[in-house]
Amino acid sequence: MPTEELKDLAAKYLMQTYARQPISIVRGRGAKVYDMEGREYIDFVGGIAVNILGHGHPDLVQAIQRQAAQLIHVSNLYYTEPQVRLAQMLVDHSFADRIFFCNSGAEANEAAIKLARRYGHEKHGADRFEIITMKNSFHGRTMATLTATGQEKVQKGFEPLVPGFAYAPFNDFAAIEALVTDKTTAIMLEPIQGEGGVHVADHAYLKNLRELCTQKDILLIFDEVQTGMGRTGTLFAYEQLGVEPDIMTLAKGLGGGMPIGACLAKDAVAAVFTAGTHASTFGGNPLACAAGLAVCRLLIEGRMLEQARRMGDYLSKGLADFKDRHRAVRDVRGLGLLQGLEVEIDAKAVVADCLTRGVLVNATSERVLRFVPPLIITQAEVDRVLDVLSSIFNQRTMAEKDQQH
Numbered sequence: 001m002p003t004e005e006l007k008d009l010a011a012k013y014l015m016q017t018y019a020r021q022p023i024s025i026v027r028g029r030g031a032k033v034y035d036m037e038g039r040e041y042i043d044f045v046g047g048i049a050v051n052i053l054g055h056g057h058p059d060l061v062q063a064i065q066r067q068a069a070q071l072i073h074v075s076n077l078y079y080t081e082p083q084v085r086l087a088q089m090l091v092d093h094s095f096a097d098r099i100f101f102c103n104s105g106a107e108a109n110e111a112a113i114k115l116a117r118r119y120g121h122e123k124h125g126a127d128r129f130e131i132i133t134m135k136n137s138f139h140g141r142t143m144a145t146l147t148a149t150g151q152e153k154v155q156k157g158f159e160p161l162v163p164g165f166a167y168a169p170f171n172d173f174a175a176i177e178a179l180v181t182d183k184t185t186a187i188m189l190e191p192i193q194g195e196g197g198v199h200v201a202d203h204a205y206l207k208n209l210r211e212l213c214t215q216k217d218i219l220l221i222f223d224e225v226q227t228g229m230g231r232t233g234t235l236f237a238y239e240q241l242g243v244e245p246d247i248m249t250l251a252k253g254l255g256g257g258m259p260i261g262a263c264l265a266k267d268a269v270a271a272v273f274t275a276g277t278h279a280s281t282f283g284g285n286p287l288a289c290a291a292g293l294a295v296c297r298l299l300i301e302g303r304m305l306e307q308a309r310r311m312g313d314y315l316s317k318g319l320a321d322f323k324d325r326h327r328a329v330r331d332v333r334g335l336g337l338l339q340g341l342e343v344e345i346d347a348k349a350v351v352a353d354c355l356t357r358g359v360l361v362n363a364t365s366e367r368v369l370r371f372v373p374p375l376i377i378t379q380a381e382v383d384r385v386l387d388v389l390s391s392i393f394n395q396r397t398m399a400e401k402d403q404q405h
């Protein structure tokens with residue numbers, strides 16, 4: 001179907017929740033995607049940090065094809081092997097002892113929130129329910145997770161919000177100390193705020209949070225939905241930040257594109273989720289878990305993590321150099337293949353310019369470009385994206401200068 005026709009039908013039949021770029025993507029290969037008209041794009045969005053193996057990775061395709069032919073879904077009334085194997089793989093390579101599987105980041109965070117509340121109730125009584133989250137955070141779009149999200153624009157119009165949340169500025173330990181009370185059951189944050197514009201948590205801040213939480217039996221929840229699965233160069237970002245959480249959530253990269261989420265926890269915490277306390281019909285189905293297993297095998301047993309680390313270094317050096325050459329760049333932030341560029345020109349216009357030059361990038365706001373390419377991105381592809389950005393920045397800063405004269 002021609003793109004214009006598709007746009008018209010989408011305008012007619014879909015709820016208008018998304019501001020989409022004006023292309024229709026029909027296939028992908030590696031870190032490239034192709035639109036309806038056959039134009040090629042370097043994919044520096046990767047399905048929003050989801051397609052960590054790029055597009056059409058043979059191991060992932062084969063795992064999904066095989067599992068689809070064998071068994072797609074039976075519910076959690078029965079045992080299925082891919083779910084247990086994926087759980088074992090994640091436990092073997094993380095701080096966690098047990099996993100609950102679901103289908104998305106928001107759902108993983110819902111599980112974490114429920115787990116923290118139940119833990120508070122069982123260990124300390126019914127008054128222990130409050131969760132402190134960060135301003136500018138992002139945890140999802142369900143009622144509890146949009147309440148956890150410290151951004152007014154996500155909450156506006158959906159009041160009343162879920163009670164029991166308090167908010168602190170990111171990287172401000174004193175603000176947390178001031179908010180903690182006997183009611184506090186958890187502190188929840190992203191080790192790197194992704195949607196909020198790529199802000200990395202300080203090591204000292206995290207260390208202080210860990211100590212405070214341990215001392216008061218408050219649960220430390222890391223939302224690694226975006227930072228997990230090799231994005232930052234280690235399997236999980238917390239490994240580089242020197243602090244282990246009590247609960248961690250994953251989604252985005254976990255299935256390499258298949259919808260899957262996970263809530264991971266230590267034994268003592270996970271124990272409060274007894275039979276019947278939480279559930280998800282699709283959660284941990286064999287198809288999604290087979291995809292997750294293929295992703296984990298490549299990351300853990302293959303060379304994908306090394307590749308991610310190398311390319312993360314390459315991209316962050318490239319962006320640091322880019323900043324030196326372009327005065328419109330105010331800041332470069334991030335870790336590994338999660339990088340943000342804070343700019344003084346219109347970031348959304350840069351996104352549109354990139355699109356016409358065959359590059360997909362994303363802006364988290366008017367001023368921040370975010371780069372979350374697949375982990376299989378090549379140096380040549382990174383170079384090409386930086387070249388395209390360079391010419392766009394030159395043109396845009398020139399045009400702005402002309403306007404001033």
Ligand SMILES: *Cc1c(COP(=O)(O)O)cnc(C)c1O
Binds near residue numbers: 140
């Ligand atoms: C994307 C994201 C979510 C929400 O994930 P969904 O799958 O869209 O529900 C939650 N937390 C973080 C950190 C994210 O980046």
